Amino acid sequence: MMSVLDGPVITADMARELALSQKVCIRPLLRRVHDRHDDTEDVVALPCGSTREAVCPPCAYKARVLRMQQCTAGWHRTDEPEHCPAPPRDDQDEDQADDDLDRRVRSTRRRQDAPDLPRVPQENRTVGRVFATADGREYRPSMFLTLTMPSYGAVTSAGVPADPPNYNYRRQALDALHFARLVDRFWQNLRRAAGYKVQYFGAVEPQRRLVPHLHAALRGAIPRATIREVVAATYLQLWWPSFDRPVYVHRTPVWDGESYVDADTGEVLPTWDQALDRLAADPEAKPVHVMRFGRQVDMAGIIAPSEDADRAVRYLTKYLTKAVADTHTSEGGPDPAAEAHADRLHAELRFLPCSERCANWLRYGIQPDAAGPGLQPGRCASKAHDREHLGLGGRRVLVSRQWSGKRLAEHKADRATVVREALLAAGLVAPETERLAAAVTLSDGSPRFVWTDTRPDARTYARVLLASIAERHRWREQYEAAKAAGPLVDNRPATAPPTDPG
Template sequence: MKPSEVPLDAVQEYAVKERVCIRPLLRRVIDRETGEAVLVALPCQSTRESRCPSCAARARTLRMHQCIAGWHLEEEPDVPVRLKEPPAELETSEDVATTHRGRTTRRRTDAADLPRRPQEDRTIGQVFRASDGKMYRPSMFITLTLPGYGRTVAGTGTPQNWREYDYHRAALDALYFPRLLDRWFQNLRRCAGYKVQYFGAVEGQRRLAPHFHVAIRGAVPRAVIKEVTRATYHQIWWPQMSRPVYVDELPVWDGMDYLDPTTGEPLQTWAGALAQLDLDEDAQPAHVIRFGRQIDVQGLLAGTPDAERSVRYLTKYLTKAVGETYADQAHDAAYEAHIDRLHDEVRWLPCSPSCANWLRFGVQPKEAGPGLVPGWCFSKAHDREHLGVGGRRVLVSRGWSGKTLADHKADRAAVVREALEAAGIEVESAGRMAAEVEASDGEGRFVWAAVVSHGGTSAEVLMETVLERRRWREQYEYAKSRARADPPVDSRSATARTPGMRAAG
């Protein structure tokens, strides 16, 4: 049977087994010197298993190596860590604390005070001497959760009584969970006495509330971690988000402002709403988010089975969206209804100052323009599969390993390339069709163009990609056998399944 005659679903199943992208991006590359045109398939690089299992698995593996690379460092990484700056990786849409200009920063009376310790200029953990004379440099694995919103049925995550379940608060907590994590890291660094570095992942619990697994470099007393968690909160000083003003008839755009559909009066602007909030002495925050009582703290040592197991557990659900985490319960009508009710709240609540949902609450979004429709905000946080978690799932501090994710990916490819070159195997893709390759006239030799395929990727193109990947893998296995040793397992390690040799990609 010719490759073109093989059913596409069969080829895709085979591609998944070979860890090859099943929905590659097609590019036509023209060599300006020879006139030759070839079709190149680039991996889609999706991080979702439901879209491409192969690319999602590679992305998870790369994150695992990034986590391992920085967790138990014994020397400071060559990256400046600025303690006073919030972690850039959180990428919240706007710092809510600074949005409200006139509000006091005094701590709430119902929150515990935070201890302060003198700060040491280090990011690595301390070394401890055991009774047997051995030296240890422990690190930590911590799990943080949100509070409960009502009683749930054991083992299912569904509410015992959905009418008593606080879906509104659950949705708000999910939308602003990254801001609470940002505050927790700031507080922990002040209380730990050194520049704590972290690698964490946001995941969904069975009850659909997000929780956070985080690897911490160095050891912090458990009592301090629990005290910081209890004392951490975040206030959102925005206009009220509990009572919609417009439900059936929505405001209309007149070219300059959104107008009340009945009176024709312009809605309050975002700046005006904040100014009014500043003048109200009795104003309360629109929402206050805190952690739940459940917190798990473990001390771990490098190279132990518990540490390796924690890395796999930390990245376990990175290939799934929050709404897909417990997809095995999709056949359960009660669980599906639970997802729908939470999504209904998440869809209509504001996620940022520029969210279109502010129109429902009688406020024009920040920098408002035409075409805003409540319930159709561009942020993926409102989608059913994300259920409020719209930012990055992996949060990594700047000083974690001294390298970016792209650096780790390049290092893993370099290990494979070096092994092949040491075995005398020519790496065809090292400079093939690269953008920096010049022709005789000094201009770029290769011209890349996207290929629009209305029928999707053909079975023939996908099969060629699978065969090419198999040939690369066989070459790599041969190179390893020639060296009589596996490549080193460190931040630059690469498995036989992820050669990453395609220069065009």
């Protein structure tokens, strides 16, 4: 009988469909590896690591499961995390207040139309309080919270504007661009009002109307009245130069080697610092944008371990693998009204400034902060302007520093360790993680494995993909056999299955 790896029976498309069903990366990076010890060569598949289901469903699934583990690990802790690293910007929230540039010109007084924040004595803890029942049982509840943005106009049941010409696309676009900053301000205010260092795992997701909202797991229980007070008292003011009226529409400032100048007059555009100085000197200056959360706030108490806790973790990470623009996508195809809604929002986002360094400031006659050559209005490098992201170009997962005491990479390593220990306990040798590593050397100290790029044809792609499927199947059989052979040290819930070894 001919092997599927040897004959031309299996096409690239067939191998791809099989890989999808077996949760194997369908768009791997193929690299040629030369083993200098055996003088052999082979093509190796490296997972693409995409977090988007539309790009690679298997890799997106693994990324989501890893986030589920991270969420579960920190939600119902009973002890304080011992290891609290300073995380990178793309992994965890930095809990920063307004930028120093905003402080330079903004008023330090609270807005008169915003209620005062409740303040209580602060405790140096991150875990929730323990409550006791009449019969002596103890439990430590936590919470699941959802915050939404206000209305920008009436929408239909399908989530599209009922009256598009009168729908406030500009405000929705600005709120989306700065949503993460408003969320940061909320956590700062909540900690002051709750009286302890509230820790959270949050996911920023779009509603069907393409408006961002936040789902968050909170460690510990906070009175619902307090949360509602904090939501009502939280706002964000944007103290920026005005960008209501564009100065350059049909022409663009040019770079003269040192600054951006008017192409016709040669006049140098004011720098970002000069624009802020003018704003600070204006006694009538007002923030160009003020944003708040909407009135709808959903809160639920969660006790773990429980099915409610597992269900909440699954729901919290449900849309992490989807792009913002895919909110309206269904099996029947895109809805024309929804596509038109996304197009109009994208058109508004194209020329709005997303940050102090946004190239769109040139459209309003101001040089961006730290300006350099090559900037063009409407072509900012930030993902927030893309139609795929529709304003949410930053982090989709917001995790506080002391949530689990581990980085995401450490959680991934923990998952691999569980599998390896299970295999070793059953007398099986786990696949060696360094088996093809560039750090492996020969007796003379030179690298044993030499990696080079390759452009395989469809037949090679199918062969390598099938080999990856067979390898995964073999590892899975070994792991299941190890679990059946004896007890497994793995306390994670069913929401977070362990990864394959290797």
